[in-house]
Amino acid sequence: MTDFRKGKSNDIEALERLYPAAFPDEDLLPLVRALTNAPGVLSVVACDGTDLIGHAAFTRCSVAGTPVALLGPVAVAPARQDKGLGGALIRQGLDDLGQAGVAQVMVLGDPAYYGRFGFRADAAVAAPYPLPEAWAAAWQSLHLGDGPAAQGVLEVPDPWRDPALWS
Numbered sequence: 001m002t003d004f005r006k007g008k009s010n011d012i013e014a015l016e017r018l019y020p021a022a023f024p025d026e027d028l029l030p031l032v033r034a035l036t037n038a039p040g041v042l043s044v045v046a047c048d049g050t051d052l053i054g055h056a057a058f059t060r061c062s063v064a065g066t067p068v069a070l071l072g073p074v075a076v077a078p079a080r081q082d083k084g085l086g087g088a089l090i091r092q093g094l095d096d097l098g099q100a101g102v103a104q105v106m107v108l109g110d111p112a113y114y115g116r117f118g119f120r121a122d123a124a125v126a127a128p129y130p131l132p133e134a135w136a137a138a139w140q141s142l143h144l145g146d147g148p149a150a151q152g153v154l155e156v157p158d159p160w161r162d163p164a165l166w167s
């Protein structure tokens with residue numbers, strides 16, 4: 001039985017096991033640690049008993065004063081992938097953000113995955129650092145409300161102010 005709940009600061013030890021397992025070729029732990037301690041970050045975790053088996057982070061940001069969020073990273077334990085957990089974590093976070101008045105969610109990721117939640121390529125919002133041209137389709141957004149689409153530069157808090165995360 002899988003439970004979904006908001007992330008807590010003492011999840012960090014479990015996240016330090018989850019991320020290297022889900023991303024063996026990429027070290028996302030500095031980002032994950034920084035997000036765990038940052039204000040304005042919504043984390044959703046999936047647990048099976050005491051085992052933390054999935055995590056999604058959403059960072060509150062803004063675009064020209066419009067409240068938006070940045071989705072990522074998302075990780076599911078390798079043995080638990082392809083069973084709907086990633087999708088459930090993302091949908092839970094999107095629901096929570098929509099209820100909190102967040103107008104739009106940005107993500108930099110595979111359109112083949114994020115497209116299934118309604119994310120579409122978005123050239124109206126600029127990433128905080130110039131993205132490689134080949135990643136244009138990977139820079140996507142999803143509108144949660146009825147308001148106008150955000151236009152401008154995504155303003156991100158400290159954990160995301162690292163050009164290496166965007167290149």
Ligand SMILES: CC(C)(COP(=O)(O)OP(=O)(O)OC[C@H]1O[C@@H](n2cnc3c(N)ncnc32)[C@H](O)[C@@H]1OP(=O)(O)O)[C@@H](O)C(=O)NCCC(=O)NCCS
Pocket residue numbers: 022023074075076077080081082083084085086087088109110112113
């Ligand atoms: C990406 C990830 C979070 C998805 O979570 P998940 O619980 O495994 O995925 P879900 O069960 O919600 O969805 C499964 C579907 O997504 C597809 N999918 C999974 N990862 C994908 C990816 N990186 N790109 C495109 N499609 C992907 C699967 O093929 C499957 O497709 P189907 O429904 O047509 O069979 C998880 O697989 C993971 O942690 N992967 C390792 C890290 C990684 O590659 N991250 C890249 C994120 S873009």
